[in-house]
Amino acid sequence: MKKRPAAWLVGGLLGLQIGREVSLPVVNTLSFLVVGILVSADRKLPLWLVAGMALVLGMLHGVLNGSAIEQAGGGALSLMGIATAVFMLVAIVAALVVSLRAAWARVAVRVAGSWIAAIGLLMLGWVYRG
Numbered sequence: 001m002k003k004r005p006a007a008w009l010v011g012g013l014l015g016l017q018i019g020r021e022v023s024l025p026v027v028n029t030l031s032f033l034v035v036g037i038l039v040s041a042d043r044k045l046p047l048w049l050v051a052g053m054a055l056v057l058g059m060l061h062g063v064l065n066g067s068a069i070e071q072a073g074g075g076a077l078s079l080m081g082i083a084t085a086v087f088m089l090v091a092i093v094a095a096l097v098v099s100l101r102a103a104w105a106r107v108a109v110r111v112a113g114s115w116i117a118a119i120g121l122l123m124l125g126w127v128y129r130g
Helices: 002-018 025-041 049-069 074-100 104-130
Strands: none
Touching: 002 049, 002 074, 002 104, 025 104, 049 074
């Protein structure tokens, strides 16, 4: 998952260049839902799949955020600050989860994943509601 912040930054820089806000609510919501399902499933995935998902999701969310930052009047400095925050958040959460050894702690992470998936379903309903 170390590649996600870098991919997010590259996607954000691309999003700054688009010139208009890009909005993909269904794709954005589905990515949230899929990540929640994968966390709650607690399956060991191949490294290539995890790296590929991190790159794709990082680029996707970076483009979406970069285009929104540009429309809000922000620039590359705003994007760098947010990229730093994304990196710190991903690093801290990943380190916390990797260090968990107790069975109850893994269950707690899976429960958090199921809540993320449930929120993704709720968001998907709102997208289709209009």
